Amino acid sequence: MVAALLGAAGCGSGAGSRPKVDGTPDGNATLDGGALDVGIGAWTAPAPAPVPVPLDDVTVYAFSQTLDNVGDPQVLALAPDMDMRAWQRFDTNGVTSDYDFGYVADAHAAGVKVFIGGTTATALFPDEFPNAQFPALSVDDVSTRDANNQPVIHDKILPDLRRGSLANPEYRAYLVRICKTQIDGGVDGLYFDEINQDYEGADFDGNEGFDAYHLADFNAYLLWRFPGADYRTMFGMTSGNLLTASMPAGDLTNNFNYQKYLADRGWGSNPFDSGNPLRAIWGQTVGGRPTPGTPDFVNSAEPYRYWGAMVGELRDYAQRTYGRAIYLTVNGVYPLVDFQGVGLFAYNNDGDGGAEAKYVPVVPGSTTTAAQLDGAVSLQRPFLNLKARSEALAPGAPVVLFLDWPNDFISYFFSMPSAQREDYWRIYAAEAYANGLFFAFHLQDTVGDPSATQLGLMPLYQRLAAFYRGHASFYHHATAATEAVASQTTTSLTTAVMLAVADQSTPRRRLVHLVNHDYHGALVEHDGFTVTVPVPGSPAATLSSPDAAGDIMLPVAYANGAATVTVPSLIAYDVLTFVY
Numbered sequence: 001m002v003a004a005l006l007g008a009a010g011c012g013s014g015a016g017s018r019p020k021v022d023g024t025p026d027g028n029a030t031l032d033g034g035a036l037d038v039g040i041g042a043w044t045a046p047a048p049a050p051v052p053v054p055l056d057d058v059t060v061y062a063f064s065q066t067l068d069n070v071g072d073p074q075v076l077a078l079a080p081d082m083d084m085r086a087w088q089r090f091d092t093n094g095v096t097s098d099y100d101f102g103y104v105a106d107a108h109a110a111g112v113k114v115f116i117g118g119t120t121a122t123a124l125f126p127d128e129f130p131n132a133q134f135p136a137l138s139v140d141d142v143s144t145r146d147a148n149n150q151p152v153i154h155d156k157i158l159p160d161l162r163r164g165s166l167a168n169p170e171y172r173a174y175l176v177r178i179c180k181t182q183i184d185g186g187v188d189g190l191y192f193d194e195i196n197q198d199y200e201g202a203d204f205d206g207n208e209g210f211d212a213y214h215l216a217d218f219n220a221y222l223l224w225r226f227p228g229a230d231y232r233t234m235f236g237m238t239s240g241n242l243l244t245a246s247m248p249a250g251d252l253t254n255n256f257n258y259q260k261y262l263a264d265r266g267w268g269s270n271p272f273d274s275g276n277p278l279r280a281i282w283g284q285t286v287g288g289r290p291t292p293g294t295p296d297f298v299n300s301a302e303p304y305r306y307w308g309a310m311v312g313e314l315r316d317y318a319q320r321t322y323g324r325a326i327y328l329t330v331n332g333v334y335p336l337v338d339f340q341g342v343g344l345f346a347y348n349n350d351g352d353g354g355a356e357a358k359y360v361p362v363v364p365g366s367t368t369t370a371a372q373l374d375g376a377v378s379l380q381r382p383f384l385n386l387k388a389r390s391e392a393l394a395p396g397a398p399v400v401l402f403l404d405w406p407n408d409f410i411s412y413f414f415s416m417p418s419a420q421r422e423d424y425w426r427i428y429a430a431e432a433y434a435n436g437l438f439f440a441f442h443l444q445d446t447v448g449d450p451s452a453t454q455l456g457l458m459p460l461y462q463r464l465a466a467f468y469r470g471h472a473s474f475y476h477h478a479t480a481a482t483e484a485v486a487s488q489t490t491t492s493l494t495t496a497v498m499l500a501v502a503d504q505s506t507p508r509r510r511l512v513h514l515v516n517h518d519y520h521g522a523l524v525e526h527d528g529f530t531v532t533v534p535v536p537g538s539p540a541a542t543l544s545s546p547d548a549a550g551d552i553m554l555p556v557a558y559a560n561g562a563a564t565v566t567v568p569s570l571i572a573y574d575v576l577t578f579v580y
Helices: 002-009 073-078 101-110 169-184 212-225 231-235 258-264 298-322 380-393 408-414 418-434 458-470 483-488
Strands: 061-064 114-120 189-193 327-330 340-344 399-403 441-444 497-504 509-516 529-534 540-544 552-554 557-559 562-567 573-579
Touching: 061 073, 061 399, 073 101, 073 441, 073 458, 101 114, 114 169, 114 327, 169 189, 169 298, 189 298, 212 258, 212 298, 298 327, 327 340, 340 380, 380 399, 380 418, 399 408, 408 418, 418 458, 418 497, 418 509, 418 573, 441 458, 483 497, 483 529, 509 529, 529 573, 540 562, 552 562, 562 573
Parallel strands: 061 441, 114 189, 189 327, 340 399
Antiparallel strands: 497 509, 509 573, 529 562, 540 552, 540 573, 557 562
16 A cells, blocks of 8 residues: 555655644744744755766657556557656545556566656645645645635636645655655656646736745745845835844744735735836746746746755665666656656747747647647747757756647547547657657546547557667767758758758768658658758768658769758658768
């Protein structure tokens, strides 16, 4: 049972020694006998980004999450290199139920190299507390508040849903215990969902995260960022509510209390009022997309400080207890991860200029119950934007996409004709791989949607997986070619085709990826067209495609520093390899 295993796993970072918040109704929560302490230490600038745990031998990813943390035979049949989120604690599922750890062994035996478990980071329900490990806590002790000190209930998402405060050391200890249980059971890594949604707000306006622990740490942040400043003049603080370094930052009665500051000025219902000089210092964030560069408290605390504390503890536990590294990731694009596990969700800001990227393109008039794929749309730009954001936060971490749920995008996918569902994977998995990302094949989710087997997708997945695995060297240690090279790479096609050019040093070669976007309810094949690419030396050329029986050598015409080949066929995806 999980409860027994959690008891054996230990209490986390001193959880048993932390006094309980007294829950005073005015929001000036204190500790019995002292100030609030988030349990991490002094504020510091983020350390240089660590090197991710290598994933050079992982090329094929799948997404299969099961209810009740049991197995999925589809995973054993497909045998991806990684099952990227097999389990999640959600509500009491994953806390009071058994984990089928035999499934981990079965997956490894089938050829799955990396089996990822995990937990939601902030989704919290009233029935989770008190529990056997935390008998003195209630949901009110560990959940967030709005700026008026009211509990934030996310009924627009799910009834009774709250957000756990990652600033609260007891709540982090709860998550760490669950993850240690899974490490004990043999998982290779852990996936955390919704790390920064504890600032979401009931109306998605950011009015959340004003619980006592966040407020205490905001004081510490202000003292670190503006040491010795005249806080009265800078922020309009008053003598009765003035930040000072002479008192503990977490003493919300005798030191600054941001919630009281907002209430005194009438901003409790609108903490981001344009007149509030602290609004930009507190900051706002996008779910799953923290802003690189730690510009404010909100975009620094969860992504680096609280997440970083859990990362350190879990890595240490796995190494100290079992002598092994583990893979850690978060839903979205974050620092301190070994790979980015990016759920493709609506209301993202991944397009150019922060526009929403439509990750399942559909033709006008489509609905979530009757959709038609618009395969003419390229997702190259948002994919590259995700990759660039990842490099700013976690350099070298692979970016792995998956269809998240529930939202309109995945509903469009399910409501397409079966042939178009296959075309979606033939086009957009290829486009991800071509641009240096990966796309996890969707096997099943936890809300009753049809599985890949029920949709008849498994034969396609197996064929595509064989191609990507058989050509794994294309997708590791490749660097995007210079803009000059990319701009001089051309085709004789007059229809839409995505081009991506990459270079590798070992072996020394240039790769040209072509994804067909000539789409009218189905892919339109093109035969006998030419591709020209700059190459520093007369090369040998090979054509590889999941739509062909095998690789073939192509004759090359080389002149003026450029190689030209005639491509016999492009259906969905071709890769041209020029070895020089």
